[in-house]
Amino acid sequence: MGKIVGLTGDEVAAEAIRQINPDVVAAYPITPQTAIVQNFSQFVADGVVSTEMVRVESEHSAMSACIGAAAAGARAMTATSANGLALMWEICYIAASYRLPIVMPVVNRALSGPINIHCDHSDSMGARDSGWIQLYSENCQEVYDNLIQAMRIAENKEVLLPVMVTLDGFIISHAMERVEILEDEKVRQFIGKYKNPHSLLNIDNPVTWGPLDLYDYYFEHKRQQIEAMEKAGEVIQRVGKEFKEISGRSYNLMENYRLEGADLVVVAAGSTAGTVKAVVNELREEGIKAGLLKIRVFRPFPAQEISQALKNAEAVAVLDRCVSFGAQGGPIFLEVRSALFEEAKRVPVVNYIYGLGGRDIGIDEIKAVYKNLERIAQTKKIEKLVGYLGLRE
Amino acid sequence: MPSLKELSKKKELLSGGQRLCAGCGASIIVRQVLMAAEDPLVISCATGCLEVATTIYPFSAWRTPGIHCAFENSASTLSGVEAAYRSLKRQGRLDKTIKFIAFGGDGGTYDIGLQALSGALERGHNFLYVCYDNEAYMNTGIQRSSATPEGAATTTSPVGKVIPEGKQRPRKDLTQIVVAHNSPYVAQANPAYYNDLIKKVQKALNTEGPTFINILSPCPRGWRYESSQSIQIAKLATLTGFWPLYEVENGKYRITYLPRKRRPFREWLESQGRFKHLLSEKNKGIVERLEREVEEKEKKLLALAGEAPSSV
Structure with missing residues (x-):
C-alpha cells in the first residue's frame, strides 16, 4: 500500500x-x-x-x-x-x-x-x-x-x-x-x-x-x-x-467538472480550477447550470475533445493567468475559441485575464464571471471580449 | 610517447572530406588531439566553424560519438554526458572506460561560453576542454572576440579614419583565467609544435578532473595570409613570443618550449593582412607598445616558471 x-x-x-x-x-x-x-x-x-x-x-x-x-x-x-x-x-x-x-x-x-x-x-x-x-x-x-x-x-x-x-x-x-x-x-x-x-x-x-x-x-x-x-x-x-x-485516480486530457447539461462554462488551468469547482457547486445548489472545463494537457492541445465538451454550452468564459501582448486574448482563450470555430452552433466565448504577478483570485470574482455568462446567454451579446479580474482600473 | 610515424598509422577519428577551409587550423588541431587519445572518446562541440563544417546532415566527419547542442554550452552539455557516464558506471550499467573532450572556438569559450566553462571547471567534471583559438568569430565572418589581439582588423573592429588601429582593446588571457580555477592541468599549445601538443593532450587526458588546453588556431581567411602558410604562421606566433607554450600542472608552471632567440615581434605583424595597417607610420607608437607588452608577458611567465629569460 x-x-x-x-x-x-x-x-x-x-x-x-x-x-x-x-x-x-x-x-x-x-x-x-x-x-x-x-x-x-x-x-x-x-x-x-x-x-x-x-x-x-x-x-x-x-x-x-x-x-x-x-x-x-x-x-x-x-x-x-x-x-x-x-x-x-x-x-x-x-x-x-x-x-x-x-x-x-x-x-x-x-x-x-x-x-x-x-x-x-x-x-x-x-x-x-x-x-x-x-x-x-x-x-x-x-x-x-x-x-x-x-x-x-x-x-x-x-x-x-x-x-x-x-x-x-x-x-x-x-x-x-x-x-x-x-x-x-x-x-x-x-x-x-x-x-x-x-x-x-x-x-x-x-x-x-x-x-x-x-x-x-x-x-x-x-x-x-x-x-x-x-x-x-x-x-x-x-x-x-x-x-x-x-x-485509483483517473486522468484524461482535461477534466470535465459537472459539464453534463451545463449552460455556463468556465475554462481554467492550474490551482484556480479548484476555486472554480467550489463556485460551480454553489451555483448548482442554486439551480444554475454551471460547469468547469479544466485544462490538463495544453500541449498537445486537445481541440476536438474540448469543442465536443463545449459545443452545447450557452456561454463560455476562458480564464487566462497570462497575457499575450497584442493578441486577441490569452493563450488558452485563443485555442478554445479557435477549437469551437468548426461547430455548427456558435458558442459565445469571452476571456478573462486574471492573477498576474500572484494577484489573488477568489470566489466572488469567479461568481461575477458566471453572472456575466448568464447575461451573455440571455442577451446573446458580448459586451467585452477580454476582461480583467481583480484589477484596479 | 609514440612517434609521429606510429601515430599517423592510427585510424583517424575525424575523416577527410569535411568542409573546413584549406589551411584551417581547427581540423589540424582536432586531428592531433584525437590522435593523442588512447581511450575511446566522446566529444562535444560548440556551434562554430568546426561544428558546421564537420556535421552537415546527413553527413558526419566524426568516427567517434559526439554532440553539438548550441554555441555557449559545449562545457555544460558535456558535463551532462560525463555525469551520465559516472551515474551509469556507478550503477553497474556500463563497464567501458571513456574519456571526454569538449571543443569550442574562442567565441564559444572566451566569450559566450565562459560561464558554462567556468561552472564545469568548478564542478570538477572529468573532461578536457580544448579551445581552438582563431582570435575572432570566424564562422560568422571575422568579427572581433575578446581573444582578438589589440590592433587586429576584423569586420567589427575595422580600420577607419578616426580609429586607425583596428581593435582597441588587448586580448583576454583565458589560459590564466582557467589557471585561477585551480584546474589540475592547464596548457597552451600550438599545432606547429605537434609533439608538444600531443604530449599535453595525453597528460590532460590522464589527469583526473577538469583540464584545459588553449590552442592557437591559424585562420587564413580571418588573419589574411596564404592558406599554405598556416603552420609557418603558427610557428611564428611562438617564435616571436606572441603565443608562449607552457603548462600549469597542479599550480606549477613549466615553459615547454622557449625559443633560444626570440624573433622580432614585427615579423608576427608583418606576416598577416589583419595587422597591415599597424605598419604605417601613424601606428608606430602602438607597435612599440605591443612589443613591450610581449616582452613583459614573457618576463612574467619566466618568473612564474622560475626560468631565466631568453635573449632577443
Whole structure:
C-alpha cells in the first residue's frame, strides 16, 4: 500500500523525482522552485537515490546538461520557474528537437519585469511553442501524479518528447496538502527502464547528435516532431488509464467538472480550477447550470475533445493567468475559441485575464464571471471580449 | 610517447572530406588531439566553424560519438554526458572506460561560453576542454572576440579614419583565467609544435578532473595570409613570443618550449593582412607598445616558471 502524507507541492515534486530515481539531475535553484532542488539534494546526500546530481551554475547549463545526459542514455530531470525557464529557452527547443524525454516541473511564476516572485502562467505559456508537452496541475496530488505519468509519456517510443509539469508558484508549491503517495516499487514498475538506442556512450556505434540541418532536411524533421506531438494525445490517455490501475485516480486530457447539461462554462488551468469547482457547486445548489472545463494537457492541445465538451454550452468564459501582448486574448482563450470555430452552433466565448504577478483570485470574482455568462446567454451579446479580474482600473 | 610515424598509422577519428577551409587550423588541431587519445572518446562541440563544417546532415566527419547542442554550452552539455557516464558506471550499467573532450572556438569559450566553462571547471567534471583559438568569430565572418589581439582588423573592429588601429582593446588571457580555477592541468599549445601538443593532450587526458588546453588556431581567411602558410604562421606566433607554450600542472608552471632567440615581434605583424595597417607610420607608437607588452608577458611567465629569460 502507498501512504497518505502532508506535503507541499515542491516537496511532493521532490518525492516523485526520488521515486523516479533519475540517473542525472541538473538543476539550479530559483524561487519558488527552490525547495524541489533542496529536498532532492538531501536525498542525494543521504544516498537514497542513485542519481548523479549536477549543481550547475545556471538554468541554461541545467538544460544543456540534461540534454547531454539524456543523449548519453541517462534518465535526466531538472526543475525551474519563470526567469530560469526564460534563461533555458534556447535549449528547451533543442531538447524537443533532439527528441529527448526530459521531464521538468515548472513552478509557475510571473516573468520579469518588473521582477515578481509570485504565480502566473507567463513562463510556461511562453514556452508553449517550444515542442514540450505541457501538463497543468490543480493541486499537490496532481503534481505528484502528473510527474509519474510524465516519465512514461515522454519515453513512449511514439512520442519521445520532453514534458513540463506545471504547478502554481506558492499557491501549490508552498501549500501543504494531503497527498497519496504510491509505493516506490510500484512507481518503478510503472515507469520501467529507459534505454536510448542512440546513446553517446555506445562507443561501438558512434552517432553525431545535433548536426547542422539545412533546408533540405530541417522541414521534414519538424514534421516528425509535429507527428510525435499529435501521437502524444493518445499516449497521454493510455498512460492515464494505466495509472488509474495502480492509483485509483483517473486522468484524461482535461477534466470535465459537472459539464453534463451545463449552460455556463468556465475554462481554467492550474490551482484556480479548484476555486472554480467550489463556485460551480454553489451555483448548482442554486439551480444554475454551471460547469468547469479544466485544462490538463495544453500541449498537445486537445481541440476536438474540448469543442465536443463545449459545443452545447450557452456561454463560455476562458480564464487566462497570462497575457499575450497584442493578441486577441490569452493563450488558452485563443485555442478554445479557435477549437469551437468548426461547430455548427456558435458558442459565445469571452476571456478573462486574471492573477498576474500572484494577484489573488477568489470566489466572488469567479461568481461575477458566471453572472456575466448568464447575461451573455440571455442577451446573446458580448459586451467585452477580454476582461480583467481583480484589477484596479 | 609514440612517434609521429606510429601515430599517423592510427585510424583517424575525424575523416577527410569535411568542409573546413584549406589551411584551417581547427581540423589540424582536432586531428592531433584525437590522435593523442588512447581511450575511446566522446566529444562535444560548440556551434562554430568546426561544428558546421564537420556535421552537415546527413553527413558526419566524426568516427567517434559526439554532440553539438548550441554555441555557449559545449562545457555544460558535456558535463551532462560525463555525469551520465559516472551515474551509469556507478550503477553497474556500463563497464567501458571513456574519456571526454569538449571543443569550442574562442567565441564559444572566451566569450559566450565562459560561464558554462567556468561552472564545469568548478564542478570538477572529468573532461578536457580544448579551445581552438582563431582570435575572432570566424564562422560568422571575422568579427572581433575578446581573444582578438589589440590592433587586429576584423569586420567589427575595422580600420577607419578616426580609429586607425583596428581593435582597441588587448586580448583576454583565458589560459590564466582557467589557471585561477585551480584546474589540475592547464596548457597552451600550438599545432606547429605537434609533439608538444600531443604530449599535453595525453597528460590532460590522464589527469583526473577538469583540464584545459588553449590552442592557437591559424585562420587564413580571418588573419589574411596564404592558406599554405598556416603552420609557418603558427610557428611564428611562438617564435616571436606572441603565443608562449607552457603548462600549469597542479599550480606549477613549466615553459615547454622557449625559443633560444626570440624573433622580432614585427615579423608576427608583418606576416598577416589583419595587422597591415599597424605598419604605417601613424601606428608606430602602438607597435612599440605591443612589443613591450610581449616582452613583459614573457618576463612574467619566466618568473612564474622560475626560468631565466631568453635573449632577443
